[in-house]
Amino acid sequence: xxxxxxxxxxxxxxxxxxRYPTKQALTIPLLHICQEQNGHINxxxxxxxxxxxxxxxxxxxxxxxxxxxxxxxxxxxxxxxVCRTLSCELAGAREITHCLEKKLGVHCGETTxxxxxxxxxxxxxxxxxxxxxxxLNDRYYENLTPEKLDEIIDEARKRRDxxxxxxxxxxxxxxxxxxx
Amino acid sequence: MPVENPRILTKNYGTPQSWTLDAYxxxxxxxxxxxxxxxxxxxxxxxxxxxxxxxxxxxxxPAGMKWGFLKPVPGKPNYIAVNAxxxxxxxxxxxxxxxxxxHRCVEGFIIAALALDVHSxxxxxxxxxxxxxxxxxxxxxxxxxxxxxxxxxLGKDFKLDIVIHAGxxxxxxxxxxxxxxxxxxxxxxxxxxxxxxxxxxxxxxxxIVNNLExxxxxxxxxxxxxxxxxxxxxxxxxxxGGVRLYGVSGHVNKPGVYEAPVGITLRELxxxxxxxxxKGRKLKAVIPGGSSTPVLREQDLVNAPDPKxxxxxxxxxxxxxxxxxxxxxxxxxxxxxTCCAIVMDDTTSMVRAAENLMLFYAHESCGQCTPCREGCxxxxxxxxxxxxxxxxxxxxxxxxxxxxxxxxxxxCALGDGAAMPMLGILKLFxxxxxxxxxxxxxxxxxxxx
Ligand SMILES: Cc1cc2nc3c(=O)[nH]c(=O)nc-3n(C[C@H](O)[C@H](O)[C@H](O)COP(=O)(O)O)c2cc1C
Ligand code: SF4
Ligand code: FES
Numbered sequence: 001x002x003x004x005x006x007x008x009x010x011x012x013x014x015x016x017x018x019r020y021p022t023k024q025a026l027t028i029p030l031l032h033i034c035q036e037q038n039g040h041i042n043x044x045x046x047x048x049x050x051x052x053x054x055x056x057x058x059x060x061x062x063x064x065x066x067x068x069x070x071x072x073x074x075x076x077x078x079x080x081x082v083c084r085t086l087s088c089e090l091a092g093a094r095e096i097t098h099c100l101e102k103k104l105g106v107h108c109g110e111t112t113x114x115x116x117x118x119x120x121x122x123x124x125x126x127x128x129x130x131x132x133x134x135x136l137n138d139r140y141y142e143n144l145t146p147e148k149l150d151e152i153i154d155e156a157r158k159r160r161d162x163x164x165x166x167x168x169x170x171x172x173x174x175x176x177x178x179x180x
Numbered sequence: 181m182p183v184e185n186p187r188i189l190t191k192n193y194g195t196p197q198s199w200t201l202d203a204y205x206x207x208x209x210x211x212x213x214x215x216x217x218x219x220x221x222x223x224x225x226x227x228x229x230x231x232x233x234x235x236x237x238x239x240x241x242p243a244g245m246k247w248g249f250l251k252p253v254p255g256k257p258n259y260i261a262v263n264a265x266x267x268x269x270x271x272x273x274x275x276x277x278x279x280x281x282x283h284r285c286v287e288g289f290i291i292a293a294l295a296l297d298v299h300s301x302x303x304x305x306x307x308x309x310x311x312x313x314x315x316x317x318x319x320x321x322x323x324x325x326x327x328x329x330x331x332x333x334l335g336k337d338f339k340l341d342i343v344i345h346a347g348x349x350x351x352x353x354x355x356x357x358x359x360x361x362x363x364x365x366x367x368x369x370x371x372x373x374x375x376x377x378x379x380x381x382x383x384x385x386x387x388i389v390n391n392l393e394x395x396x397x398x399x400x401x402x403x404x405x406x407x408x409x410x411x412x413x414x415x416x417x418x419x420x421g422g423v424r425l426y427g428v429s430g431h432v433n434k435p436g437v438y439e440a441p442v443g444i445t446l447r448e449l450x451x452x453x454x455x456x457x458x459k460g461r462k463l464k465a466v467i468p469g470g471s472s473t474p475v476l477r478e479q480d481l482v483n484a485p486d487p488k489x490x491x492x493x494x495x496x497x498x499x500x501x502x503x504x505x506x507x508x509x510x511x512x513x514x515x516x517x518t519c520c521a522i523v524m525d526d527t528t529s530m531v532r533a534a535e536n537l538m539l540f541y542a543h544e545s546c547g548q549c550t551p552c553r554e555g556c557x558x559x560x561x562x563x564x565x566x567x568x569x570x571x572x573x574x575x576x577x578x579x580x581x582x583x584x585x586x587x588x589x590x591x592c593a594l595g596d597g598a599a600m601p602m603l604g605i606l607k608l609f610x611x612x613x614x615x616x617x618x619x620x621x622x623x624x625x626x627x628x629x
Contacts, residue, residue, distance in 0.1 A: 019343045021383045027365030028348050032307070053365075066367040066546075068349035069307050081308075085269045086471060086536045087429035087522050094623060123351060123540055124269040124471075125308055128520070129427055129435040138310040170307045170346040173314045176321070 003044040009033050011177035013052075023053045027063050029171045031070055036169030040071040068122075071167060076111045078156050079166025081122035081135040088124075088131030092144075096132040097121075099146045103153055116157060118166060138168035183440050183452045186412060186423045188400050189393070190439040192281045199315045201322040204283035210328060212399035216291045217336055219402075224295035228398065230406030232413070232421030234442075236273075237263055237354075237391030238470065238517050239593075240506030242419070247388060249378040250296055256385040258296055261363060261377070262289060262303040264312070264392040265347055265354035268470035269540055271518040273425040274392040276437050278305065278312035281396070282319035286342060288395035290328060291402055293340050296388055301342045303392070304359050307349055317344045351544040355592045356389040358546065369546045370592035393425055414443030415505040426504075427520030428454035431461070431528070437520075443503035446476065449521055450500070461525040465608070466500070468509055469517025471537050472597030474604025476500070476514060484511075514604065529621040530609040534602060535563035541598035552595035555586040559602055566613055569620035576613055580606060 005013065016029055030052065034045045041064050050057040064070045071079075082097050101107055104117050111118040127133045130142035134149075141152055192198040192207050204210070216224055229244030252258055262285075266274045277285055289301045305313050320342045323329045331339050345363060347353050353362045357371035360382050381387020401409045401422075410421030420442050426449055429435045434455030440448075446466055450456065457463050465475045476499045484491040491511040494502045502508050509516040524533060538560035547553045562579045565571040579602070586599040606613065 019341075022364065024365035025363060025383075028362065029346065032346065032348065055365075059366075062367050063365065066350060067307075067347070070348060084536075085540055086467075086533060087270050087435075089536050090430040090522070090524060090528070091435075122308075123543055124267060124271075126266040126272045126275045126306070128270050128272045128429040128522070129437055130272075131429065131435075135308060140311070168310065170305075170310050170313045173310075174317050174344055174346065 001044065003034065003038065003048040005033065005048075006037060008177070009037055009172075012172055012175040015175040015177050016171070024055050024059075026053055027055070027060060028067070029174070031060070031064065032169040032171040035070060035167045036172060039164035039167045040074050074111075075164065075166045076115050076118035077164055077166065078116060078137055079118045079120060081120050081125070082108070083123070083125050083127070083131060083133050083135075084121045085124035085128075087128035088133060091131040093132040095146065096134070096144050096149060099149055100134075100153075103150070117153075137165040138170070183444055183448050186439060186441060188412075188423050188439065189277065189281075189284070189396065189425060192284070193276070198280050199282050199319065201283055201319070201326060204281070209283055209399075210287055212403040213287050213290055213328065214334065216294055216402050217334060221295050221297060224291065224402065227401055227406035228295070230410060231401040232406075232410040232416065232419045233394065233397060233401065234420050234506050235391055236393035236397070236424060236519070238268065238472070238515075240420075240516055243390060243394050246378065246390070247292075247296060249376070250388055251379045251386050252297065253386060257300065258298045259382045259385055259387040260289065260292055260296060260298045260301045260395075261356075261359060261382055261387050261389045262301060262392050262395060263354060263356065263359055263389055264303055264305040264309075265351075265359060266309070266392075267306060267351040267354050268472065268518050268520075269537070270429055270467060270470045270522040271427060271520040272429070273427050273437050273518070273520060275309055275312055276425070277393060277396050278309070278316050282312075282315045283323070284399060285316065285392060285396045286319050286323050286328070288398040289342055290323075290333065290340060291398050292388070292390070292395050294333075294338065298388075299339050299341070301340070302345050302363055302382065303342060304345050304347060304353070304363055306353070307346045313344060313346050320344060350546075351540075352546045352592075352594060355594060358592065359389065360387065367546075369548050370594075372591055397422065397424075413441050414503055415508070418505055418507055420505040420507065424519060426453065427518070428523060429520070430523040431458045431525040432456065432523045433458050443505050443508075445501050445503055446521060447498075447500040449504070450523055454521075454523065457523065457525050459525075461527065463523065464526045464528050465524045465530065465533075467522040467524075467601070468504065468514055469519050469521065471522070471540065472515070472593075472601060473509070473517040474514040474600050475608060476512065477608055480608075482512070529567075530605055530612045531563065531566045531616045531621045532623065534605045535560065535567045537601055538563045538598065541594065545594060545598075549590040549595060551586045551589040552598070555582050555595065556598050558582045559598065566616045567621045569616060569618055571613075571617055573617060576610075576617075579613075
């Protein structure tokens with residue numbers, strides 16, 4: 001089925017468009033908006049973005065595969081990025097990763113069978129002085145201990161709604177449709 | 181000498197709601213902009229030159245000189261692209277400015293735009309930094325409502341807007357030409373230089389790319405005067421001026437982001453600001469300014485007996501006691517980079533540390549150049565062999581070879597940025613690699629080790 005943006009998300013795009021001299025510059029912002037709606041990027045989304053911006057699907061596909069925040073398959077309702085890079089590793093990232101894998105029963109790169117969590121390894125997330133750290137959906141959790149981690153996961157599990165929070169959009173907050 | 185605590189860039193960090201316009205104005209914010217509006221653009225550039233402001237993004241290029249390279253083209257706009265992609269491992273300083281004092285950033289962008297006749301500033305923030313993106317966008321909106329941005333900046337006939345742009349996860353997009361491609365909606369693959377961005381940059385137009393902290397420093401320069409700002413530095417005489425943000429992470433008691441004059445020593449950064457090596461342990465190695473900068477040790481001494489040598493002042497001193505500046509760190513065979521140090525104590529396996537970093541570069545190479553794409557992955561595989569205890573003596577030679585063959589053979593500096601720290605570790609810690617042949621390296625056991 002062809003992908004279309006909901007009217008409120010279309011309004012975000014319309015507000016962003018005049019900020020750039022070319023339509024193609026909207027590729028990344030629009031992909032973010034679409035992913036937030038759809039949960040991940042599939043062929044229908046790619047076709048929609050290409051058509052909307054007047055570029056080829058190959059161009060869009062090339063962008064989607066280049067950037068880590070674009071999910072090319074379905075992810076859990078929550079996405080956990082655990083930083084593995086040096087500063088965090090020195091501060092105990094391995095232990096945090098093991099705890100996560102044990103608690104969720106999956107390895108990095110996998111999604112829990114109930115579809116609640118996808119666990120992914122991240123490269124340095126600019127929180128090096130407060131490692132170990134994870135990004136849970138759109139939020140950072142820093143200076144982690146196994147105990148704190150337990151609480152964070154339990155709480156995320158309790159928040160029940162249908163939205164795929166892991167497909168957050170940093171772009172929605174850039175627009176304020178309707179206000180000028 | 182105790183480390184001075186200038187509290188300029190971090191002046192508002194402790195203030196409640198420090199990110200609001202109200203808090204910023206109460207601390208004297210936007211008065212530098214009012215002053216700048218009374219000055220000629222050329223005078224603004226001159227002040228930044230006099231400030232000896234070296235770029236805070238990693239290369240340390242003099243900001244005033246870069247601004248002088250902007251080559252306006254009739255019929256085309258000039259742009260500023262702010263680099264807030266902060267992704268160099270160990271580096272977490274720009275994020276604090278955006279989250280805690282976004283209006284300082286906005287004020288800096290506006291003054292730079294006045295100086296460079298720019299009417300659109302694009303601020304490229306890595307997509308993961310959602311809070312920073314939100315605070316920066318809020319700040320831009322508040323500034324627009326207050327007339328600091330818009331058709332007439334504070335009533336002057338000067339139109340300006342700032343566009344906050346979110347990236348999507350890719351370290352390479354911090355490289356300036358990759359950032360421009362990414363901003364244009366392309367894959368973040370670096371461009372061949374020349375042409376430099378100041379001539380052909382964003383959307384084919386002349387563009388100045390500056391690090392976020394570089395620009396956030398500008399209001400202070402205009403407020404106090406370039407020369408006065410420069411003199412806050414301990415390396416004013418080496419044309420490395422002012423104050424800057426330092427980071428310290430890894431095995432220290434008080435990891436964090438701190439403000440200090442340019443030119444404090446690594447020892448001061450580790451001991452005085454970072455609270456010393458954790459648990460009273462001994463320091464093994466320190467990466468001075470983000471993962472691409474070769475590692476230093478305490479026991480290595482400056483060897484510059486010739487009085488004419490630029491490093492002679494520190495002849496015989498430990499590398500930890502040399503002031504941290506763009507040229508002094510180069511003099512030690514490393515780089516100042518982002519000025520965010522990673523500290524490793526004597527429990528650290530340098531083989532594991534190298535493996536960790538090479539995995540990073542292998543993941544982040546954009547893949548355009550064969551030596552970088554293949555070389556980074558190869559270095560990572562070899563480091564893993566050493567870490568597992570399955571490496572041979574031949575692998576050590578290969579590792580050196582691969583690193584040497586990347587140097588100078590790539591489009592952008594990521595390749596060198598991976599090879600240099602690898603070569604640095606091999607030079608100072610070759611014995612650990614030799615000892616690892618046939619012996620698995622302990623993992624470093626985490627927080628309780
Ligand atoms: C691989 C690579 C990554 C980089 N990442 C960043 C970054 O995240 N932030 C940044 O400001 N500069 C980064 N740089 C440096 C930029 O290319 C550029 O020199 C800098 O933004 C210029 O700003 P400055 O002169 O104000 O320092 C990177 C360079 C390379 C080669
Ligand atoms: S050096 Fe590496 S990151 Fe830079 S352009 Fe070449 S392949 Fe890409
Ligand atoms: S190393 Fe983990 S946030 Fe930088």
